[in-house]
Amino acid sequence: MLKRLLGFFRSEPIRIEGSSKLPEGVAHKISVGDPVAGTGRDVLLVRLDGEVHAIDNQCPHAAAFIADGALVEGKFLVCPLHNYRFDPKTGNCVNASCRKARRYKTVEKDGNLELYV
Template sequence: MSKKYTLGANREGAINLLPDGIIKLVQVGSTKVCLVRMAEAVYAFQHLCPHQAASLYEGKVNGMGQVICPLHHYRFDMKTGDVMSGTCPDLKTFPAKLTEEGIVIYI
């Protein structure tokens, strides 16, 4: 069973907390996750690469909705967590969305 967390007090505040295309590292309950907003879509995923535990917070986001690991440049689909290049397990993702109440994440 997942637990619901809300970041920000409202939609505008959430947008200000999470600039478009920037990876933010946040603590949600007892879990650290990376958050990325691309226009109206919000993605939440594990903060360490499943390959060699590099910090994805230090990675980059490309225009195809992928996060790129800073260590070996493996690419992961931020929506599904699927590894798109490289040989390692898929990335764990968490349901997240931008709402009128803020950014809602389910851990």
């Protein structure tokens, strides 16, 4: 239990090689963590305006998932269950009253990505 609590304060990044190849305007789903230990999750990586953003694949409004693939209008992630649209830069839902999608810190260096979950 103490180890888990300390993990919130000392988060080690997950290194993702070759993030420079992530195309602009496309969400790419990756799996991180250990699903057996209950720490696994799917994260969407999105390059938008040259920066990589990371959003949890779980939609905040229901037991649904935000879709990967091409962004709607070139800038929005979409939950296909209710057509809610999320801004990858902020996590805000832009077309409905819905909580923000969970975002994760990213740092891109030398063509690779550090993802803090």
